[in-house]
Amino acid sequence: MIAILTSGVALGVHVPGLLLASRLGERGAEAVVEVIERLLPDDRLRMIEASRSLFHRDFRAARAGQRLAADPARAVDDAALVALHRRWTGLGVRRVVVFSGFWLGVLERLSVLGLRLPEVTICHVDSVESPSFRRAGPVAAGTQVVRLASAAGGDLPCTIPVTHRSPVLWDKRDGRLLAHGGGWGMGTYRQRAADLSAEGHVLDLVVHEPQEAASAPAGTRAYLMDPSWHPWHDDGYPPLGLLAPGQDPGTVEFRRGTAHHSSFDLAREATAMVSKPGGGTLLDSLWSATPLVLLEPSGQHEEHNARLWCDLGFGVRYEQWREAGFDPEYLRPRHEALLAAVAGPARPLDVVEALCARKGSSCTR
Known part of the structure; x- marks a missing residue:
């Protein structure tokens, strides 16, 4: 045991x-x-x-x-x-x-x-x-x-x-971005989601309070993490539910994965994850082969995570992607590098x- x-x-x-x-x-x-x-x-x-x-x-x-x-x-x-x-x-x-x-x-x-x-x-x-x-x-x-x-x-x-399924190939992805702030929803991800929406991107956004869904950019799918759940309540994965515009939060149907967390399924389909560089997010990026658009870290350990992901060719800082015009194709080499990292001889x-x-x-x- x-x-x-x-x-x-x-x-x-x-x-x-x-x-x-x-x-x-x-x-x-x-x-x-x-x-x-x-x-x-x-x-x-x-x-x-x-x-x-x-x-x-x-x-x-x-x-x-x-x-x-x-x-x-x-x-x-x-x-x-x-x-x-x-x-x-x-x-x-x-x-x-x-x-x-x-x-x-x-x-x-x-x-x-x-x-x-x-x-x-x-x-x-x-x-x-x-x-x-x-x-x-x-x-x-x-x-x-x-x-x-x-x-x-x-x-x-x-x-x-995270999964035994192969990553979704680049051309098969739905073109959405996944923006989140880790388990406690911290950082600048909601502001950056609004900026990216204004640039024409469509997003999935993980929110932690129902009112945040109401203020999400038009066309954004808001996924609410159950506010009543805490990790010390049970050994299950975090419950997540889609909150439609105008929907009563009390009617949200929360789901949780049995083999992995539900937000990973969103990451598998995304063109990129927009998030601060927490260790769990790095793991999601690796196994979904989804590049990270790196936001401000919460501490020095996350800053080291960001540097590593950039050095390995797996991610890009938000400011760098902005300079590239938020072009999705700018991220394709990061996806390919992530694919090689899991499947290659040095995995x-x-x-x-x-x-x-x-x-x-x-x-x-």
């Missing part, structure tokens, strides 16, 4: 964790997803939910909050830690895969309590250590570390397949293979 340790404050690490669980399940491996917020008291969860709303509305606050965020592991009491360890023992967890550095504090506290830890694998979704890992400090010697992207190496060492190692190759790993029932 493998426990996949994520955090609900960043869907860019939570969704890749869900994807790993899905891919392990397809290989006959047992996996359980643990979200650190499930260990927190209710008052702390209410603070997180309030922060999500604030950060969605104010990108500057989001960037500042990222630097100042407290380590949630400190708010977990000993009783919750003991209960967690007891559950892992009952399930037969032999390895944990850490997607959020906040979990390293939890593991350290388990060790201090004298509780035996499973083997640890750290999976970095971003191309450099994200803020949660930077706060955690150095990892213990002998810890397995896998990276889905590497700024230092300028490559993609490992990956988690990244599947993380599932890395886990199964690890001596003593539990990749089968």
Whole structure:
């Protein structure tokens, strides 16, 4: 049994964790997803939910909050830690895969309590250590570390397949752009969507509040992420539903994928994704072979992601595409480079293979 340790404050690490669980399940491996917020008291969860709303509305606050965020592991009491360890023992967890550095504090506290830890694998979704890992400090010697992207190496060492379907070829795509702001809907994507619509592009736009759909540019398809859903509620993918102009938000039919997240299906058909460069977005770009039009990052780790994607020929900064007249054909070579990256001889190692190759790993029932 493998426990996949994520955090609900960043869907860019939570969704890749869900994807790993899905891919392990397809290989006959047992996996359980643990979200650190499930260990927190209710008052702390209410603070997180309030922060999500604030950060969605104010990108500057989001960037500042990222630097100042407290380590949630400190708010977990000993009783919750003991209960967690007891559950892992009952399930037969032999390895944990850490997607959020906040979990390293939890593991350290388990060790201090004298509780035996499973083997640890750290999976970095971003191309450099994200803020949660930077706060955690150095990892213990002998810890397995896998990276889905590497700024230092300028490559993609490992990956988690989002789908087994081949990417949609360029000439078969519907010509739409997909604009989103990651799991919490942060950044300048709504303004850029309006600008691109004015230039004649048609868009799919992921919104997080119903009123945002009403103000979307004409011809835009608005997809509402269920505002009542939080990752610590269940282990499913984020619910997404099409909100038609003038439709009562209460009648939206939310859907969620069973093998991957629903927004990826929009990415597969798009000419480009217009988004800040979060690690989960890079993964979507790779497996859909959809170029990224890169917006302002939320932190230094996302700036490194943007540089890597540009250096690899997979993306272009918004300003650069604007100078090219927002020509879709300017993006075609990025699509072709992404196709070659997944199908070529230098394709990244599947993380599932890395886990199964690890001596003593539990990749089968």
